[in-house]
Amino acid sequence: MAVGKSVPRVDGAAKVTGKARFTDDYSLPGMRVAKYLRSTIAHGRVVRIDTGKARGLPGVDGVFTFEDIPKNVFATAGHPYALDPAYGDVADRLLLTDHIRYAGDEIAVVVAENELTANKALALIEVEYETYRPLVRMDDVLADDATEIHKKTNNIVKEHGFVAGGDWEQARDESDRLIDGVYETQVLQHCHLENHTAYAYMDDLEHIVIVSSTQIPHIVRRVVGQALGLPWSQIRVIKPYIGGGFGNKQDVILEPMVAFLTMQLGGIPIRLRLDREEGMIGTRVRHPFRVNVKVGAQEDGTVKLIDFDALSNTGAYASHGHSIAAAGSAKTHYMYPRAVYRCRARTIYGNFPAAGAMRGYGSPQMTFAVECAMEETARALGMDSVEFRLKNAARPGDRSQITQKPIMSCGLVDCIKKGKELIRWEQKRDDWPGEQTGPVRRGLGLACFSYGSGTYPVCVEAASARISLNQDGSIHLQVGATEIGQGSDTALAQMAAETLGVPFERVHVVSAQDTDVAPFDTGAYASRQTFVGGQAVMRTAQQLKEKILEYVGVINGMTPRDLDILNGDIVVARMPETAVMSLKDVAMDAYYDKNRGGQITAEVSYKTRNNAHVFGCTFVDLEVDIPMCKVNINEIYNVHDCGVVINPLTAAGQVHGGMAMGIGAALFEVLMIDPDSGRIYNNNMLDYKVPTIMDIPDLGAEFVETYEPSNPYGSKALGEPPVLTPAPAIRNAILDATGVAINELPLNPKVLFKHFRAAGLIE
Amino acid sequence: MAVGKSVPRVDGAAKVTGKARFTDDYSLPGMRVAKYLRSTIAHGRVVRIDTGKARGLPGVDGVFTFEDIPKNVFATAGHPYALDPAYGDVADRLLLTDHIRYAGDEIAVVVAENELTANKALALIEVEYETYRPLVRMDDVLADDATEIHKKTNNIVKEHGFVAGGDWEQARDESDRLIDGVYETQVLQHCHLENHTAYAYMDDLEHIVIVSSTQIPHIVRRVVGQALGLPWSQIRVIKPYIGGGFGNKQDVILEPMVAFLTMQLGGIPIRLRLDREEGMIGTRVRHPFRVNVKVGAQEDGTVKLIDFDALSNTGAYASHGHSIAAAGSAKTHYMYPRAVYRCRARTIYGNFPAAGAMRGYGSPQMTFAVECAMEETARALGMDSVEFRLKNAARPGDRSQITQKPIMSCGLVDCIKKGKELIRWEQKRDDWPGEQTGPVRRGLGLACFSYGSGTYPVCVEAASARISLNQDGSIHLQVGATEIGQGSDTALAQMAAETLGVPFERVHVVSAQDTDVAPFDTGAYASRQTFVGGQAVMRTAQQLKEKILEYVGVINGMTPRDLDILNGDIVVARMPETAVMSLKDVAMDAYYDKNRGGQITAEVSYKTRNNAHVFGCTFVDLEVDIPMCKVNINEIYNVHDCGVVINPLTAAGQVHGGMAMGIGAALFEVLMIDPDSGRIYNNNMLDYKVPTIMDIPDLGAEFVETYEPSNPYGSKALGEPPVLTPAPAIRNAILDATGVAINELPLNPKVLFKHFRAAGLIE
Numbered sequence A, B: 001m002a003v004g005k006s007v008p009r010v011d012g013a014a015k016v017t018g019k020a021r022f023t024d025d026y027s028l029p030g031m032r033v034a035k036y037l038r039s040t041i042a043h044g045r046v047v048r049i050d051t052g053k054a055r056g057l058p059g060v061d062g063v064f065t066f067e068d069i070p071k072n073v074f075a076t077a078g079h080p081y082a083l084d085p086a087y088g089d090v091a092d093r094l095l096l097t098d099h100i101r102y103a104g105d106e107i108a109v110v111v112a113e114n115e116l117t118a119n120k121a122l123a124l125i126e127v128e129y130e131t132y133r134p135l136v137r138m139d140d141v142l143a144d145d146a147t148e149i150h151k152k153t154n155n156i157v158k159e160h161g162f163v164a165g166g167d168w169e170q171a172r173d174e175s176d177r178l179i180d181g182v183y184e185t186q187v188l189q190h191c192h193l194e195n196h197t198a199y200a201y202m203d204d205l206e207h208i209v210i211v212s213s214t215q216i217p218h219i220v221r222r223v224v225g226q227a228l229g230l231p232w233s234q235i236r237v238i239k240p241y242i243g244g245g246f247g248n249k250q251d252v253i254l255e256p257m258v259a260f261l262t263m264q265l266g267g268i269p270i271r272l273r274l275d276r277e278e279g280m281i282g283t284r285v286r287h288p289f290r291v292n293v294k295v296g297a298q299e300d301g302t303v304k305l306i307d308f309d310a311l312s313n314t315g316a317y318a319s320h321g322h323s324i325a326a327a328g329s330a331k332t333h334y335m336y337p338r339a340v341y342r343c344r345a346r347t348i349y350g351n352f353p354a355a356g357a358m359r360g361y362g363s364p365q366m367t368f369a370v371e372c373a374m375e376e377t378a379r380a381l382g383m384d385s386v387e388f389r390l391k392n393a394a395r396p397g398d399r400s401q402i403t404q405k406p407i408m409s410c411g412l413v414d415c416i417k418k419g420k421e422l423i424r425w426e427q428k429r430d431d432w433p434g435e436q437t438g439p440v441r442r443g444l445g446l447a448c449f450s451y452g453s454g455t456y457p458v459c460v461e462a463a464s465a466r467i468s469l470n471q472d473g474s475i476h477l478q479v480g481a482t483e484i485g486q487g488s489d490t491a492l493a494q495m496a497a498e499t500l501g502v503p504f505e506r507v508h509v510v511s512a513q514d515t516d517v518a519p520f521d522t523g524a525y526a527s528r529q530t531f532v533g534g535q536a537v538m539r540t541a542q543q544l545k546e547k548i549l550e551y552v553g554v555i556n557g558m559t560p561r562d563l564d565i566l567n568g569d570i571v572v573a574r575m576p577e578t579a580v581m582s583l584k585d586v587a588m589d590a591y592y593d594k595n596r597g598g599q600i601t602a603e604v605s606y607k608t609r610n611n612a613h614v615f616g617c618t619f620v621d622l623e624v625d626i627p628m629c630k631v632n633i634n635e636i637y638n639v640h641d642c643g644v645v646i647n648p649l650t651a652a653g654q655v656h657g658g659m660a661m662g663i664g665a666a667l668f669e670v671l672m673i674d675p676d677s678g679r680i681y682n683n684n685m686l687d688y689k690v691p692t693i694m695d696i697p698d699l700g701a702e703f704v705e706t707y708e709p710s711n712p713y714g715s716k717a718l719g720e721p722p723v724l725t726p727a728p729a730i731r732n733a734i735l736d737a738t739g740v741a742i743n744e745l746p747l748n749p750k751v752l753f754k755h756f757r758a759a760g761l762i763e
Helices: A012-016 A052-056 A115-124 A138-142 A168-174 A217-228 A255-264 A276-282 A322-335 A363-381 A385-392 A412-422 A425-431 A488-500 A529-556 A583-592 A648-667 A726-738 A749-758 B012-016 B052-056 B115-124 B138-142 B168-174 B217-228 B255-264 B276-282 B322-335 B363-381 B385-392 B412-422 B425-431 B488-500 B529-556 B583-592 B648-668 B726-738 B749-758
Strands: A032-038 A044-050 A060-065 A106-112 A126-131 A156-164 A177-184 A197-202 A208-212 A235-239 A270-273 A289-297 A303-313 A340-348 A440-451 A462-469 A475-479 A507-510 A563-566 A569-572 A575-582 A601-607 A614-625 A630-641 A700-703 B032-038 B044-050 B060-065 B106-112 B126-131 B156-164 B177-184 B197-202 B208-212 B235-239 B270-273 B289-297 B303-313 B340-348 B440-451 B462-469 B475-479 B507-510 B563-566 B569-572 B575-582 B601-607 B614-625 B630-641 B700-703
Touching: A032 A115, A032 A255, A032 A276, A044 A106, A052 A060, A052 A115, A060 A115, A060 A255, A106 A115, A106 A255, A138 A303, A138 A340, A156 A322, A168 A289, A168 A303, A168 A340, A177 A363, A197 A255, A208 A217, A208 A255, A217 A235, A217 A255, A255 A270, A289 A363, A303 A322, A303 A363, A322 A340, A322 A363, A322 A440, A363 A385, A363 A440, A363 A726, A385 A412, A385 A440, A412 A425, A412 A440, A412 A614, A412 A630, A412 A700, A425 A440, A440 A726, A462 A488, A462 A529, A462 A583, A475 A488, A475 A529, A488 A507, A488 A529, A529 A563, A529 A569, A529 A575, A529 A583, A529 A601, A563 A575, A569 A583, A575 A583, A601 B601, A614 A726, A630 A648, A630 A726, A630 A749, A648 A700, A648 A726, B032 B115, B032 B255, B032 B276, B044 B106, B052 B060, B052 B115, B060 B115, B060 B255, B106 B115, B106 B255, B138 B303, B138 B340, B156 B322, B168 B289, B168 B303, B168 B340, B177 B363, B197 B255, B208 B217, B208 B255, B217 B235, B217 B255, B255 B270, B289 B363, B303 B322, B303 B363, B322 B340, B322 B363, B322 B440, B363 B385, B363 B440, B363 B726, B385 B412, B385 B440, B412 B425, B412 B440, B412 B614, B412 B630, B412 B700, B425 B440, B440 B726, B462 B488, B462 B529, B462 B583, B475 B488, B475 B529, B488 B507, B488 B529, B529 B563, B529 B569, B529 B575, B529 B583, B529 B601, B563 B575, B569 B583, B575 B583, B614 B726, B630 B648, B630 B726, B630 B749, B648 B700, B648 B726
Parallel strands: A032 A270, A208 A235, A303 A340, A475 A507, A630 A700, B032 B270, B208 B235, B303 B340, B475 B507, B630 B700
Antiparallel strands: A032 A106, A044 A126, A060 A106, A156 A340, A177 A289, A197 A208, A197 A270, A289 A303, A440 A614, A462 A475, A462 A601, A563 A569, A569 A575, A614 A630, B032 B106, B044 B126, B060 B106, B156 B340, B177 B289, B197 B208, B197 B270, B289 B303, B440 B614, B462 B475, B462 B601, B563 B569, B569 B575, B614 B630
């Protein structure tokens, strides 16, 4: 049995030995280099552009400006297509623009025989701007006299609001306390290892082939078709291995441009590759949020209401836009499902790089706000933070306040209890009596989260798989779901092995997706791969197994239902120790008998119509060096309820990665944008402080296994959740240690200094 | 309706604009060059080899000799695997050898950073040989004291014999005349435009990816697995567009070596590319035959028996070996199915490049022999050649003498009549009274052929297809069948369009095969693509249509059987003018409705258990310039019964190509091998005389359409047959013109001179 085992990653050896090939590891003879000309101002308009000198430079194949592009306005967000236009993404992009909306906006593009020539050509393009006042601060964006960043929007992308779970007024009236706080989160960049890169060429007069480092090949196909006004079937997208994405590759960024360029230049192969500095402004960032949270609670600790009022800034272009705030509020609500839940959220534009999807998709921001507010509430009530959470935490059988669907699996209470035990909460509470003094103080903190598994019912959740039986009795598994470093190929291979009854080692995953032949799946996002993809894999494996046993019946006359597959052998179902024949013998007969059989394959395309609730928490024990404004984490644990753990080894890896990312967001990372000029200060890996191995403590990844009945293997989402709670847990522990409640991120020395000085801890 | 129409080739625009990509149009960063060290002698043994200096040359990655290779003896012939070992190919190859069997045998291989370095390294390898007498002439090979080219073979690959269609002795007794002749055919080379080339790399520790110009990707996968002793599933073969093969790429030549080399060198990409000169000796050639034919006939022109005794020489290695003589005799026999048929055939080794598959696969040789003998018989009986053929030609309802299966479609008589009319046989017979004199004389000739469609029941005939419905209502067709320039993608796309009810333009064929994902099919050979592949395409298209109509029922509640698809729209079956919805609307619902549907795809793997008989003939009108020993063709017509013509335009193209190839074999081409040294004289395109457009007359391609019930579209083989009869028709016309019966090929000036002088026509 393969599910539940710590099998090594199917791509592990390939990746550590360098044999795995990424987009840039492919090339085509004669491939050209494309480079963007980016605006030097953050807000304004191009009033004159002269590309004459650039066009005349030897080695330049073409120069294109906003004047040369198709006028199809398109949306870049990596969502499945919505049949209902109300669910559609905001289309506010052209391939190039003369209306500058951030410092780095794409106004022209050069294609040349090499990078040096391309850069020379860029330098020869003359541009004159008309400049407007950059709008970066939320209040500036919303000022009455603010210039519209996008016409007829009032700078607002979208807003929504609702009340769920009961009557808000009544809940407020039943609350003894109403805790009120405002929490702000910063702009972050994903900093995946592999930068964005894509190349395209034409292999006939109509079809465009795009090879891209993307999480969402089938969506790229659609968006490129829309951007260029072509039938989608004329676009072919190939996704090799990719070196991380974290949501930044759940957006269609370079592909429409390379497709356009190859069409313009006779189908020659053209590559567009962003280096780190360009990528950090030219791709996507995390939306900064400002959230006003109210928590209404009774003296006994019962939370009666949770109220959000969130403002999210999507930057220069909508990209995922308001979906971030909407998803963030929706996925957070059933953590405390017995409270009335009110949400108002608004997403605005701003003159900085477009914000898009990033691991957690709005939930890190919302979770930071609610879990800070919950901590404040516990403190206001004089309750132990753990007991307060336990009292209100979701339990099996609770229902989502919004959908009224039951929470079928829920280990939140056990996660909190396990975290408390791991961190030795009670012992440490006894050891550190109340008020600490001195320069270094110790604190404990926790934060809880809830999350979803996929996007249903907001988006369609389709996944497909195809399995073929090889001559040697092994199987090839093709999935539309994309491996992006998270380990989904391994988990899906385990599932296929489990259902088929073949050893895990005999499952080979075709890891690259090619939209011309890959079964349809919308890609890697929303922590959906094993939950949604697993549904398709299970059904495909079952279908293959049925076909195999049926064919054994053709060979030897036995009844398929009397047969089973065990460890790669056909066995008698009631006497599984009796092997009838090997899978290899079945396969060889099917392939090569002259008068019967044929290749045995199976394919299923399946739509998941569930969205399992996932839960967990972070517990942290840390020290704050007040004069140094420095935080040192002693112990930190994430405890997850992700249903059945498909692979403990790779699950722990996911949790470790997410925790490190969460710690980065808590203590170090911020993309610094000058609020007056819109200029970005630190778009490089020296100044943007991604924590290194030296900055990260030992990470404790723990699980409380439940069984989720809406998934055939009992599992739920694990991809994004690990990132959600380190920041609020750390913030709460700093409050615990110092008494200073800091409601913004990151908690880096600069911010701590400001707050510690305001609190009188330092002068 | 798409079948029967002269639609343009699906790959036509891509190929004429240069956008189509062939193996050499792909590269990988860091790719290395491999080059063979080939023996300078034709027969012998390497007694010493020193690669030290070559290994020490900077830029050399590795040098491997016969000492370094795996000891798995394998067969290279591109046949499907045979479950019955009696049908297996002769395994007589290693990757490299110290036992030299032809001038050019592979004894070592160098891998270097570029071609120059590789060539330098080759020059630094020191080799000492022990030499044996080269055996090139058939009689030398069979001499009692001949050295064994392969141990324990007596230099015989295989032999067989049988009598079919009645009692041979009785048939002989009933014959008034027994005509006896010996006919010899030459060694030919395929001379496909694109030389052999392949590269390989590893994308993890186990899997080898091979990109190759091959007709048979799935067979390459198997043979590489066998050659290297690896599970077949660890091999992945990708076939891009290929520039012709004619059977020479129905052999596994370079792929095992590139796979071996990349395994040895850490998985780095390595390319092995043969240039023209190397390829003409290092790949395969056509088997030379010596055939003794006896024809027994009655005075009224009834042929009672046809008797072959054939000797075929496979050269240095078996490759397709005796299959060539076996297929050649089997596919020729039912041309005159009312005669008793006796065959004895033997295939021997010889010290020249290995002979393998080449368009016609033994039939050009056998057809030359029998159609020369038939001409002699007609002349001996004093009968008109046409009347004689018409009297004996196969007719519908005749049965194969060997299989006793009925000939279900047969247009041979009509083909002969049509050819006679086209060439104005009777008028010209009247115009040219009997004996001609003078230096330039005119002659008429004809020759008939029969052929098969695929290899059943000798080999398994499996084909598979997968079709997916795109969002825009178009379809993607994946086939295992390989487009090799012959136009199969176009014919199969027409079939899919026909069965599905969509316009041909909306069918996109995924032309490249990738064995990891392509539906299984053994490849392009034996004129099987449309006959065998069409079976799978038809069933897959039917399955897709059923699924689409079923899903329309899900959408609108209608009964699928009341619906149909017409011109890309869903219509009411009984009122086809009434469109219910477009395929695009069905597809969009299936892909994107949140609560129903899924990607609609279909896949079928099917084994054909028929082998349709095909027929046709060549008529030629030519002049012989006796002093110049030169033949000038005035008119030439091929008339084919290939069942229903799927695409008249591409069918005519096939016939034109085959006729040109047949004329080349008749008048110009021969790979000249020194019978004493085994050295090859003319392995280049200057000295090997492939006819150019200047050497080829206007070619008449005509069809007699029949309906073949064993194929759903009524079609039969057309790929190879056009090459079969130009040579005997031309030989018979020269006999007609000059009275000189020449029983060898080619009929080039040198040969004509010999025979004309012997006949006293020139001094």
